[in-house]
Amino acid sequence: MMEKGLILDKVVRDFGGVRAVDNVSLSLRPGETLAVVGPNGAGKSTLVQLISGVDRPSSGSITLDGRRIDRLPPERIARLGLGRSFQTSRVFPAMTVWDSVLVGTHMQLLSNGKSGLLDPVREAAGAVLSLPFWRRRRAAQEAAAADVLKLFGDRLWPRRDQPAFSLSYANRRRLEIARVLASRPAYLLLDEPTAGMNPTETGEMTELLEQLPKLFPQIGLLVIEHKLSLVRRIADRVIVLNQGKVLVEDTPDHALDHPEVVEAYIGHPREGRKRSNAHLG
Ligand SMILES: Nc1ncnc2c1ncn2[C@@H]1O[C@H](COP(=O)(O)OP(=O)(O)OP(=O)(O)O)[C@@H](O)[C@H]1O
Numbered sequence: 001m002m003e004k005g006l007i008l009d010k011v012v013r014d015f016g017g018v019r020a021v022d023n024v025s026l027s028l029r030p031g032e033t034l035a036v037v038g039p040n041g042a043g044k045s046t047l048v049q050l051i052s053g054v055d056r057p058s059s060g061s062i063t064l065d066g067r068r069i070d071r072l073p074p075e076r077i078a079r080l081g082l083g084r085s086f087q088t089s090r091v092f093p094a095m096t097v098w099d100s101v102l103v104g105t106h107m108q109l110l111s112n113g114k115s116g117l118l119d120p121v122r123e124a125a126g127a128v129l130s131l132p133f134w135r136r137r138r139a140a141q142e143a144a145a146a147d148v149l150k151l152f153g154d155r156l157w158p159r160r161d162q163p164a165f166s167l168s169y170a171n172r173r174r175l176e177i178a179r180v181l182a183s184r185p186a187y188l189l190l191d192e193p194t195a196g197m198n199p200t201e202t203g204e205m206t207e208l209l210e211q212l213p214k215l216f217p218q219i220g221l222l223v224i225e226h227k228l229s230l231v232r233r234i235a236d237r238v239i240v241l242n243q244g245k246v247l248v249e250d251t252p253d254h255a256l257d258h259p260e261v262v263e264a265y266i267g268h269p270r271e272g273r274k275r276s277n278a279h280l281g
Helices: 043-054 073-078 097-110 121-128 133-150 167-180 199-215 228-234 250-255 259-266 273-279
Strands: 006-015 016-030 035-036 058-063 082-083 188-190 220-224 236-244 245-250
Touching: 016 035, 016 058, 016 245, 035 043, 035 058, 035 199, 035 228, 035 245, 043 073, 043 082, 043 188, 043 220, 043 273, 073 082, 082 167, 097 133, 097 167, 097 273, 121 133, 167 188, 167 199, 199 220, 199 228, 220 228, 228 250, 236 250, 236 259, 245 250, 245 259
Parallel strands: 035 220, 035 236, 082 188, 188 220
Antiparallel strands: 006 016, 006 058, 236 245
């Protein structure tokens, strides 16, 4: 039977003499939020690149819903249902907020298509002649785009006609997440979603991430994040990486209060939870 989930089995990535990812096994199931944390150089970014197909493991395997993906290019992996955001925002600068999110809804069509491609003649005819199938689909896409933009409160919806380049840094990051959400991925990989955000913006993003499993109950969320207070709030499970290896895998409180984890983060074992919280959020 097909095993549902994103599954890494003994994944290794060597760069010359440096083993950036060392025998990492993990699984993310539909409906689950998994956070991956670790100090600088732990291998988090390399892991993201491997899962999303930007880089290939030196050994080991990665499967998505039973299908090997570790030799597939990123766009194929995206069409199989893995959406991702980047550490720095990657939006189309001249496109409006609205059109950017509509592009996301279009990605969903591609991943639903059997071959991953739409019939160009039918599509062109639909658009030029405004055929019923095309109008119906367009209306559904517009409704989906509006729903996703409204998830971000008044941050994006009132700015929907603005080009992405005119947005603040935080709004560009929100837009990137909105676009990938609009593609309705089965699994969503968020690479430091609050990087560069101030405490208010981080708080809003935390609330949104808390809401996502309620809004999209089947989505599997994999979040790479430095802010451990956010991780404590959103994650069902936490994997702590250190020097490429899985140091601990547990519930947030157990994982983040584990003495080895505290030591890996701050260089010495902590003396009490209160003190560790000051460092570990
Ligand atoms: N392309 C590369 N060539 C050589 N070494 C690399 C390469 N990419 C990563 N590394 C090394 O692999 C190790 C893990 O790096 P990685 O960027 O994955 O860690 P990280 O946990 O994402 O760190 P940070 O939190 O600082 O982003 C580091 O020692 C890094 O120097």
